[in-house]
Amino acid sequence: MNFELTSTPEQETFRAEVRSWLDEHAPPDMEHPADPGQLTPGGYKKQRQLGRALGKKGWLYPTYPSEYGGGGLSAEEALIIEQELDRHGFTLPPYYDSGGKLGAASIMVWGTEEQKAAFLPPIFRGEVRTWQLLTEPEAGSDLANVQTTAHREGDEYIINGQKIYVGSTHGAEMSWMLVNTHPGGPRHQNLSWFMVPMDSPGVTWAPMDLLFAGNERGAASGHKQTVYFENVRLPAFNLIGGENNGWRVAATHLELEHGLMQTSLRGDSLWERVVRLYKEDKSGGTPLMDCPDAPNLLADMYIDSQIGRLFHLRNYWLQSTGRPVTYHGPQAYLHVKRSALRTAKALHRLFGPYALTTDQEVGLEDGHVEVQQRGSIVAQHPGGTVEIQKVIMARRLGIGRGEPQKSGRLK
Amino acid sequence: MNFELTSTPEQETFRAEVRSWLDEHAPPDMEHPADPGQLTPGGYKKQRQLGRALGKKGWLYPTYPSEYGGGGLSAEEALIIEQELDRHGFTLPPYYDSGGKLGAASIMVWGTEEQKAAFLPPIFRGEVRTWQLLTEPEAGSDLANVQTTAHREGDEYIINGQKIYVGSTHGAEMSWMLVNTHPGGPRHQNLSWFMVPMDSPGVTWAPMDLLFAGNERGAASGHKQTVYFENVRLPAFNLIGGENNGWRVAATHLELEHGLMQTSLRGDSLWERVVRLYKEDKSGGTPLMDCPDAPNLLADMYIDSQIGRLFHLRNYWLQSTGRPVTYHGPQAYLHVKRSALRTAKALHRLFGPYALTTDQEVGLEDGHVEVQQRGSIVAQHPGGTVEIQKVIMARRLGIGRGEPQKSGRLK
Amino acid sequence: MDLALTQSQEMLLAAARGMVEREYSKENLLLLESGDTDLAETLWQKTAAAGWPGILVPTKYGGEGGSLTDAAVLLQELGRAPAPGTFFSTAVLGVLALMEGGSEEQRDAVLPKIAFGENRIALAATESRYGWSKSLTLTRATASHGGYLLHGVKLFVQDAANADLLLCTARMGDGEVGLFLVDASLPGVSVRPLPGFVSDTFEIKLNNVEVPQASLMPGGRDALEQAILQSLPVLGAYQVGACERVFDMTLDYANTRIQFGLPIGRFQRVQDHVIQIVNLKDAARWTTYEALWKLDESKPDAATAVHVSAAVASEAYYQSCNAAHEVHAGLGIMREYGLTLHTRMSRTLYHYLGDPTHHKVRLAAELGL
């Protein structure tokens, strides 16, 4: 056994290359607001700028084939890029691009050669950023209950409906979505999967007023949107995987969303902030409640973060070595969701009301602690509620069924 | 509001009467083993002796009509008897008589006049003690899945099958049981409810080898038995409530078993023992682990015991004032089961291995702490698992059904 | 034993529920959350017109002379909204502090005005190190010109926005902690709201505020302790009402939200969240009302019951909101749905007047552990 992410000399050379490239190309003064909803247009512009620069080198989507604009690199090299970006406080991509991260996997599996050539390179090169459009008012946990419809007229599909909890603050060039193309048809055989240019006439969106905006892991997302479709016309070319085959297409990226995507294997930055606060307080600096079991609470927080790291490390190892991956994704995701609430409670107990305010004078860590309080609640539902994670785990473990269910295809 | 169980002057006179009667009639040197499986035949004999004496006065089943051997007393007077017996370390009855406590309710509701006159007085007078026979290997949580059968021949029923987790250590004169009288018949309409003399030819029993013997609340039960029926012949007179009506008859006492029976509204004797140990330890006497959050653990234990007491007090109040009782019984039962595990863990953390041994020299409180460790695990399933309590609560609250389900009839 | 409310309490409850549903509607609370101070004023005037602020004020000062349980009935209904804390700070904590620690002159001057809704009070006790022990008071009261100069910073003060009077702790020349009733409009008093996941929480700066000798409350810090002890289960009743509302919302959603062709409440995992809320709210209700009864009846172990109920009620409200969020998923975090009003308030009240850990430490002390 070896738990260390060791690098070969070649990989270390690559790391040095990435590091010096980033020192040179990462725009100065990039923003890191505690609440990603506070990201300014200027800050966003810099993120996209860095994304395009990374994309040009094939480092934005490093493991995808270079013929489509990816980097053609190994998982280890991708991890090096992630680690080096992390030193600058960013994930890969350096902005919310869930559509690209998830949707691209489906296009790779289900798209025709022409579709791959048309849709993937702009995403992988960072020219286009993409939102995912899945949830609807009547399709939450029951994601297949899509009410947005599309019907075909000639070479076009006409879409009507709405999607919620979409994307982030500063717009997107493309989206992909699940649409009902066979109203009244059998469940799971009535959906289709489309790529949608967001400048199509009839597409509008408006921000949602939520407890907290950013809730995705990885690049924080900012405000969520409601996206409306009113007689939106789409070329039939934009249908991926064939009509009424959308559920199978979606299964590919849902697998990724259910906890397998997290490649951030570093420690927990919140933990480091809290330890600093705690130690400063012991020497009289910052405000700590009179909490007799503080060491116990901190130990629990640390243990939770270690278990999370190890679950993700294991998943990365299983995936990168081609071993079977079944319940492991949702297990890690469940742990992240659950431990977030435990951590929130512990922080509230440790720091009392200080944990709850973003006030510039008295708020802790520029508001990062307060954001965790809200974010931990919001984090319970994206990518499937705690209940949905357990449903998937139970199926994959075969509880009550004898035969464990296989996981969705990833590649 | 008034949370005090206050007594009128008449009731206080009654209390004085009960107290002096008990001082006179409770046999000396009655046994109180931590593990009720350790109760000797002599100790059991004394319990029955006290039971018969109480029965003669109508104090064994005080609230049942005196025409059947009960006391015809009020709930308040019954509580006084319970409280005074509690001073001697006993419940009412002073031995395991679950059959009487639960079965009598069903006979009162469903029995004919002749059946009441035949079956109830011996129980209420303490001459007969009664076991309940419900669980079978294939009928646990699914109590209606009874495989023991009875078929009628003339004026008799002939019973074959087995029941498990029955009764206690020292035999019983009577039992009541659910039997399948319509194999292949519709669920819940295929069962019948019988009173069974335990000396009927073909009835045999053998003790089960379990983690812990006593698990009932109230009078501790001792070893559980497997009871076998081989062509046991029973007069048709012993069928209560009519053929294939047994599920409805059972619903009457199941309601009682699901947490409404607990009238022990006193504090928690284990809590008192633990506090004494803790205080003795602080002054150097008994052994306490180095446990930084000991006050927190003890406070949690105390809070759990207070919530349990208040849930039972509320149930007693609801019941005695004729208010609707729905989810409240299982809620109290669930709390008892859940808090037992929390308490076990806290005691293990507080006292380490001392909590686990019955050793006469080093075991805590004559083994009562060790018994709680095992008993808390065993307590999870009798009267329905935690899951079953939640199933009933959900139905009674109408979760997912809109319409709350009414509770079973109690009288 | 009788666990029912009295008939007059039942009538008070029914009236309060109607008024709270009408005036402290979700729509109004969302406006208040957005900072609509005119509406806050209007709602306070309506509350005052109903005579509620006098509920605990003795009749000789023009109030109702009600019991703590009477006040709890009102608070329980306000908690369902959840209404802002001004009422609690003024009519419960403020009145009890004046009764416990005020001079006769102070009571004469203030209690009638409170009863008529003309004064609002905020408790300015906590400072940079948050907590409720005396040693944490750093604000100084220096004798000056026959009165005092108050100087210091009060942090995480609840409900200061419209308060006319501040109950203010300060360290005296002799090292003891004194309690002052301070006119909030005096020069040197500045009030600043604190943003974030809190409700109506403020910083108050006292910059050499000159207060007269008569503003010192003779009962001092001990009287404040006593007032807080009595107030705690009344605040608990607010949390009980809030839990009830969260339960109602969650049960309703579990029964009406259809996914996979069924109301989601048919799924055991969803049921378990609802059951958790019921268990929490019932535990909070009965521990709270027993504590109220023990206080009203001056039982010797009332403090024990208070600390139990405070720990249980704060935890219950916090965890009920969490469980409700699990059931509501995406809908729950939409501001306009209204659940987050409760979530925010449950966080604020979790630490206010002592968090569960604090009360468990106090409980252990009461039990002699």
Next chain:
Amino acid sequence: MDLALTQSQEMLLAAARGMVEREYSKENLLLLESGDTDLAETLWQKTAAAGWPGILVPTKYGGEGGSLTDAAVLLQELGRAPAPGTFFSTAVLGVLALMEGGSEEQRDAVLPKIAFGENRIALAATESRYGWSKSLTLTRATASHGGYLLHGVKLFVQDAANADLLLCTARMGDGEVGLFLVDASLPGVSVRPLPGFVSDTFEIKLNNVEVPQASLMPGGRDALEQAILQSLPVLGAYQVGACERVFDMTLDYANTRIQFGLPIGRFQRVQDHVIQIVNLKDAARWTTYEALWKLDESKPDAATAVHVSAAVASEAYYQSCNAAHEVHAGLGIMREYGLTLHTRMSRTLYHYLGDPTHHKVRLAAELGL
């Protein structure tokens, strides 16, 4: 990074699983629990014949010279049974203590015998106040006739039944705590089993036991600390194996037990218990094996990882048994079914070598908190 076992570890694991299933069958363990000492002896001889006791003994003393991870693979399989602790006390804790703290003479004398299964060791360290801090050692070692007289009572000693040698702590004349390797057959040593919800737990009385000067281990108490630190994740592997077995039993029961016409595993509440076990066992597995790797690689933060894994593994085994009981209900408490073998062992191991609270306190210290 590679989280797989090596090929030779995989082979060891497969061999161990076969042997454990054969020899440490449920039937045999139930007999051991009933006090069948002949069987205990037979099983130990078979274990010794397989060469297992030498797994950590360096080759120059006739052992395998394996890594901690190698030993953990064996322990994991023994945990599935769950086999008695003699092997752990002797071949892991005993060998490591000798390596860390023994004199060259002591190693020469004992390690080869351990490797050949001829010696069994028990750690007699804890006393009337249970715990692992030095200050709790009250047993005295008094210099006498060129050797020592040991006097005191050791409580809650694991696996003392067939031990030939005791690792015994005692307070020396200078107040320091010394470590002795004591022949268990010496006059004055008496061993008494403690009944109850524990596995193989004993009281050992040392009544002025005369031991030679050479029985003092030069490494002293610090060496014992070091040996315990290294042993902890090996014990953790035992708990991981035990969790796996509890998981297998529970999943199997959930899939085959029919109630209400369905396998009970179709009910979400039952599923959640099984999922809890999976989560606990995986957390235990990966924290444990990372700690083993860090120890084997002498990483500077190995102690941190050890305390994490010890807290996680003990809690995981304890809670997995509880969850399994919820699923099994009545069947689970029948002794012959075998689940209670695990429940009992999970309790014993919960506090052994420090309970989770102890390790969290140590963890906080390692993290500089």
